[in-house]
Amino acid sequence: MRVRELVALDVASANEIARLVRLEWDAGNAVIVLDDRLPQAGKARLIETLGVHTIVTTFGRTRSGLHSPPMDEDDAVVIATSGTSGEPKGVVHTHNTLRAASLATSAALRAGAEAHWLACLPLSHVGGFGVLTRAWHTGARLTIHDGFDSAAVNSSDATHVSLVPTALARIDSTRFTRILLGARADGHVALSQRESGLPRRHRRLVAHQRCRTHRIGTAARRRTPWRDDHHGWRKRLARCRRARPRSTPTRR
Incomplete structure (x- = not known):
């Protein structure tokens, strides 16, 4: 069985990033887009902490050399955040979550x-x-x-x-x-x-x-990442002001 990887996209062009995201999703992988403003040391730290399998740059595709657990089938994107401690963390969004959020927000905005x-x-x-x-x-x-x-x-x-x-x-x-x-x-x-x-x-x-990050919290993927697998985005948007990060990572 093919291992589902977390692929870091270290590319400056936003249009190229969008193209690569679709390619990696078609291949069954999840992605993390590296902030182009981060120094190389910061990117390397993020790659190690979140357990990235492969790095894609304008020069090609390279393996990270890390022995990280595979991503789950529905995992789509990991959004990096520093959290309150300044340590790099990652929020895992699934394809179902992204679809629900997109459709609910679009409906609210007509x-x-x-x-x-x-x-x-x-x-x-x-x-x-x-x-x-x-x-x-x-x-x-x-x-x-x-x-x-x-x-x-x-x-x-x-x-x-x-x-x-x-x-x-x-x-x-x-x-x-x-x-x-x-x-x-x-x-x-x-x-x-x-x-x-x-x-x-x-x-x-x-x-x-x-609202999204408050609802699902943050956690380093090497431990147990947060998963945003809930539906009901209309109600969650309304509750956004009251939402707070959870203190203990859980996998849903």
Whole structure:
């Protein structure tokens, strides 16, 4: 039986990362997107801590040399987080979880196949990676940028975008039908609709990024990773402000 690997994608191009994610999923592997801003020492530490099997760079594919347990069949992506201690940890998202989250968020935003999503957040973070899966699961058009650039965002013809609060003031928000806004570390939306200056008929601010990580917690994969296998995303989004990380890793 083929071993399902955790493959680290150490590539600068966001479009290439998206292509590689689909390739690895087709091969039955799970992926982790390495933050391009991390120094090499930080990437190496993350690879060792999370038990990566294979590293893919622009120069090819290499084995990590680590003897790590295989991934489970439904595992899709591991999102790295420093947690509260500063130690690298990983949150395991399954294909079922990503599909449920994508469809529930899209339904809440009334964004279906007719939408055009712009991915301009780092794909190594849940907020950026979620834009990819949201578009893939709904059949929406997808444009991917290599990071946030206000001029590029303002010139895009996308209808939907996911942003962090600090980026919101740097763009013309009226260009978009919906903006999915990230939350603070405590799970609250950083800006109210009135404070942000967004026209009510154009915007719907949803605390989505922190909600997911608060609900499922964090853990190093070498021990027992957290698994986000729950459904009922509509209720979970509503409970986001009350959600807190669990203190003991569990496998569901």
